[in-house]
Structure formats: structure tokens, C-alpha cells
Amino acid sequence: MVTITEAARDKVLEILKDGDRKGVGLRVAITGRGRGPGGFGYELELIEEAERAPDDLVVDAGGFKLIVDAVSAPKLEGAVVDYVEDSTDSGFKIENPNSFFEEPAAAAVQKVLDEQINPAVADHGGFVVLLDVKDDTAYIQLGGGCQGCGMANVTLKQGVEVMIQRAVPEIKHVIDSTDHASGTNPFYQPAKGGGASPLA
């Protein structure tokens, strides 16, 4: 079942109180593939009681209802909804022990992305998505500050590739399928004559 941390519960209650909203619950659903933990995309929204689907699972979270999409429920087993706030960022965060990928090697690669790589590249406004694992090759896509970044290849070859191969030795190749030309906010950008890159 999905659980909610005290910080997340307090934040939801604060929002409900500020908006003077009653009979409202927090609904959690998986929307499909995405860049969230486990390789899923998530939807987290406050809904009126009347808006929930008949087969949604409902749990009393203490002051409001936690509503879990029935289809998503198996893939949310053991997930935790948290709320984090620091000097640079704040928001709800989901930790999910499940993986979009059934195949063990792919699930292991996804775990490396979730636990090691994405928290680190998030400092540069970036993220890495696992597209697929076929045989000994992992196909990934870089986004945010990593898409189009002048140092994306360094991140890939000197970081992502090494970390994935260290944790999942059966992966021999990591292929970057990113359309870097479409990056709109790369973290490092090239310039004539070198020097420090203008930060995005």
C-alpha cells in the first residue's frame, strides 16, 4: 500500500486549510513511462470526493483521504509520498520500490538512475531516462540541463556509463538517444576560445 510521510501529510493539510477545502483527497496514479522513480510518470492531485473513480482505493491519511488509482496500485505497492523542502527546491516526492521494467537488468539500471545518477544530475537541472535495455545495451535519453549540454558526453562517458556498468556488469554499452539539438536550456554551453561556460 502507499504510505504518506508526516511532512507530506502536514503539507496537504496546510494546502487544504489555506484553500478552505473540505472533502478533498490526494489522488496518486501512475500515468505510464516517465522520468520519475522506477521509470514511471506520476500524477499527484487534490480531487473532490465525487471526482474519484469507483474502483479507486481509499485510505484515511489522517485529516484527508489518500486515493490510489486502482490500475496503478500494484505498481505503487510500498511507495511513499513525501514532501521535501530545502533552500533551492520544494515539492512532493514519490519513492517507489517498483520498476516499470520487468526484466532484471533493466530494473537494475533504472535503480541506478533513481538512486545515484538522477539525484546528482538534478543539481545541473538535468535528468536521465532509461528508454530500454536490449541484450547488453542500455538506451537512455538525457533531459533538462543535460539536453544539449556541451559536457553531456562527459557526463555520459565519465559518469553514467561507468556507474551503470559498475552496478550492472552485463551492460556493455550505453547509447545516448537524446536529440541534443532540441535542448533549450543546456547547463554548459560552448563558446569560442574556451573559458568557463556561461551557465544556463
Next chain:
Amino acid sequence: MKRILLLMTTSSYRAQAFLEAAERVGVAAVVGSEREQALASANPGGNLTLDFADPEASARRVAAFAADRPLDAVLAADDDGVPLAAWAAAALGLRHPSPDSVRAARSKRVFRDRLATAGLPSPRYLEVGLDEDPVVLAHRAFYPCVLKPLSLSASRGVIRADDERSFVAAFRRIHALLARLTDASGVPDSSRSILVEEYLPGREIALEGLVTDGCLRTLAVFDKPDPLEGPYFEETIYVTPSRLPGNVQEAAQEQVQAALAAIGLATGPVHAELRVNERGVFALEIAPRSIGGLCSRALRFDGDASLEELILRHAVGDDVRRIERERAASGVMMLPIPGAGVLRGVRGRDEALRIAGIEDVRVTIPVGQHVEPLPEGSRYLGFVFARAQTPELVEGALRAAHGRLLFDIEPEAAGLSAATAGA
């Protein structure tokens, strides 16, 4: 497996090319950069954060790193890493241009002094301080001349002056640019000087080479068919092989070889810019690194090898003397920035790619970002690459592709959007 330290700043255009080359050559790469890489802590043996502005101290850090993980070569991908590469290689006893030769090549003033001392053809020159009175300086200058800020590279801030009035205007414009850069970095500019050089008429060419034990091996001679007459000197088209007569190309190679001897540059990649006129061949600049930007993609060698592969193999001591450039003609166009503003879009890329000979069109500034032309600007809008049977076809393809490209640049002050044709 041999291990090589690749020095590249976070503004490098070359990270991908060098890392892919390392993989193909089969050497382990360590990336040294001035800012910590996103995943550096997870792979300390593959990443080093170094202060490029303090090459001596950073060379000691490299030596400490190499004590645990021995290095077979140190190489700079770009201009900024060259001094540190020289100091680090010297500290480790590895083959690399000496720190003195690197200083001579990178300083416009020292380079001119060394060439003059060696009796090599050189334009008249004069170094002046930014704190001097431009009106007084304008009386002392010779015309036409070119003003070059000593602290900038890649034609940035370089302006031609034909008389005292344009000298003063150029001086003030460079002064404002350097003041802006100093403000932005928060660090005083240590080389607030301008080199005033006699303007040399004529055609410009570029030479790409590899130096071994003091001997130059020319990899390519590029024609630069767009006239570079000022007032700004924006590099655009490079096409190889050169269409200049063989004896002129030989003279160019001789000049570069002589200039290398004059500055003591005895090994590694070199990129030379030269001017050719009825008085002879003049070495304007010799950089102890390979061609900049993404331009190296215009070069391909035996076995589909890249220039970076050749350089890496040379750096680790492989014999690359027999590797030749492909027979086809090739070229690159550095897309000029037509005006200042915010880049809102680029149109015509598909049409440009359909032109015979065009291999790729790369726009390297993201839509939504500020663009600024020379002499103040420091970025290329992008690159177009072509390959064909003859240099004429390559040049024609590059010009046709440029003509298809439309850049939507919104002037920031006026708030109006205008489509600017590439041609």
C-alpha cells in the same frame, strides 16, 4: 590500456569528439575541467577539477593524481587548456610543447616578437595600454591597421581602423567590451593591452598540422574564400584542399615550420592562420592545438578516422605519419550571427540538408538565447559541413545551404522580430 588526461573547459565544443576518439583509439580518458562534472564524485578516476588560470599549481594536482593513476599523455582540447597541459606534461616528463613555447604561441605580442627576432615576415606592430589616450595613440599608429585585444581570441574584439577617427572608435569599443567582460567575471583583466598591427591585405588560409620532434606534418591546408578585410574579421568558410598554387602552399608550410622553430614549438597539434599576398606568406597566428569549434568534423582520415583520433594516437606515441586525409574535398561554414537579439527560431534546415554535398547543419545556440555578432560576440550560431569531389563544389554547397537558412532574431531593444536570411 594507456591513459590520457584531456583538458577541456565547460565551454568546449570538442568534448564529444575527443571522448569518442578516445573510445575508438582504445585509451582511457580522464577529463580535466575547470568546474566539477555532474557525476565526478562517482568516478574520481575519470574526472579532475582543475584551476586552468593557475597552471603551475594545477600541474601539481595532476602530478598527484598521476601518482596513483599513471598518465601516458596530457592534451588540451581547446586553447584555454594548453598552458596547463604544458605545465602538467612537463611535471610528469611527458611529451608536450614546452610552457615557454605555449606562452609564445598564445601571446599575440610575444609571437610577433619571436617572429621578428627570427627575421620572419611579420606585420608592423605596437602594443598599447587600455589606459592610454586613444586620440594620442591614433597619431602614432600606422594605417590601415588592426586593433587586437591581447586577452581575447578567435577574432573577438578585433577591429580594423583606416584612419585616426576609426582608430579612436575601435579603441573605445574594445575598451567597453573588456570592461564588460571584467565586470561579468568580477576579476580584473590582467592583460588590458591592445596590439596594433599593420593591416595585411591578401587572402587568408589556414593550416592544420601535427608536429613531431620539431618537424611539421601538414594534414590540411584550408582556403578561406570569404574576404577578411574588416572592419571585423568573422571566420566563415574553410575548404580543403586549397586551390592555391602548389608553390604558395609550400611557402605557407615553410613559414609555419620556421615560425614553429622561432617559438620553440616542437610537438603536438598546431592550427595556423596565414595571410598570402604579393609580399609573401605571413603567419598571423599559430595555435598549439587543433582547429576550433566543430570544424574538425570537416577532416576525415584513412579508415574514417577523425582528427581527434589522429591527435590522440600521436599524443600516446603511435606512428601516424602514414595516415592521410581522405581524397574528397570538404569544408565547413561557421554560421555568422547576423544581428544581436534573442534567437527565436531557425528555418530552412531541411532545405539546406537537401543540397548536394551538405552533410550536416548544426545550430549550436539554443532557441531563446541571446546572440551577439562580432566583434563583441563569443559564440558561433552553428556549423554547416559539406563534402564533394572538388573544393568548388564544396564551397558552392556551403553557400547554397547558408542561403536556405533563416534565423529569426528578435532585437531586444526594439522588441521586433525579423527573419534574417543566411545569405
